[in-house]
Amino acid sequence: MTTNHTKFAILGVLTTGCRSGYSIKQMIDTSLNHFWKISYGQIYPTLKKLVDEGLASVQEHAQEDKPDKKEYHLTDKGKEALHAWLAEPLESIPKEKNEWLLKLFFSRHQDRSNTLELLKNYHQNLQSVYTNYQAIEEMIRSNHQDDEDAMYWLFTLDYGKRTTYAAIEWSEDTIRAFKEEKR
Amino acid sequence: MTTNHTKFAILGVLTTGCRSGYSIKQMIDTSLNHFWKISYGQIYPTLKKLVDEGLASVQEHAQEDKPDKKEYHLTDKGKEALHAWLAEPLESIPKEKNEWLLKLFFSRHQDRSNTLELLKNYHQNLQSVYTNYQAIEEMIRSNHQDDEDAMYWLFTLDYGKRTTYAAIEWSEDTIRAFKEEKR
DNA sequence: CAAAACATGTAATGAGTTACATGATTTC
């Protein structure tokens, strides 16, 4: 049985000062971007469920007329649930799927020029990912310097940077090896 | 619009000598393990669809009595479909979700000892993944030495090894930094 | 005043996992 981590991702983000579905989405798309993703189709129903389960409370700022602006807060029960989830051990490392590698794996069935294109293109994409990580790092260092969270956030970011850097080096070496080969 | 790569993964594996749903599963669980995964619930329906679309042919070895043993082969149309898919460019690098990093990100809300446990545990898991890659590499080098595929297979494996190695180093450094901090 | 950003939600669809169901063949 695998736990549904989405619920806990939202629970966690609610500890960081995000109070609306919209800002939760923003936070995950920026600061958690290198290891998590989410859509509004998950956020709003989950938020409703959290309130139903008593893990979060909501205050509706029904401003005079029509618009609902909702502010979510973790309840004590919600904090407990977060802590309990954190303490749960994980068994195995997540398996990612990578279509670039899938194509490379079968690239014998393709022109060498296309394979080279694939590798170069991948290299370029990795570089922009790396640049993005640097930008997030700057943001954390300037906006959350004294934040108790900062250390942990930088740890996860460092993970992203290092593995991406290794991938960049791999792509460069692989392009070189591929050109070298059969010459 | 995103293409469904599962279909092409199977199309590709059919070029490697795998002829049954069972052996496709085996192949993906071993040699493509570091960047792809699949379940029988995907394989058998997809195989049927490939035949319907004329991308694969099937010969049923109905051995005298009951058991159906099926042998799948790529058709010319199937090969074309594979080549066309290979030539299609990819736009962005795949986003993986990582629950370990998700927990680490929120670890301020947890005892330091638990966080250390998480990191050590992750480190250990990464090491066994790395060991597994080495085993796959040995297998490819010994069983597919002269294989035209071998070069590409080793490229993708090298990717897995390098990024995993970077993650292992990260976990070691992070454990060190975490112990160091606030002392 | 237009565009961008803020803000919330649902329904349909797609993708994938898991449990269930069954049976043959090989190996120890």
Place this chain on the structure above:
DNA sequence: GAAATCATGTAACTCATTACATGTTTTG
């Protein structure tokens, strides 16, 4: 002869994406 491996498949379910639908507030 028991256990492991080979072998095929479906149905229910879970999870997540996408498209749709709507409206406000801020900024240039």
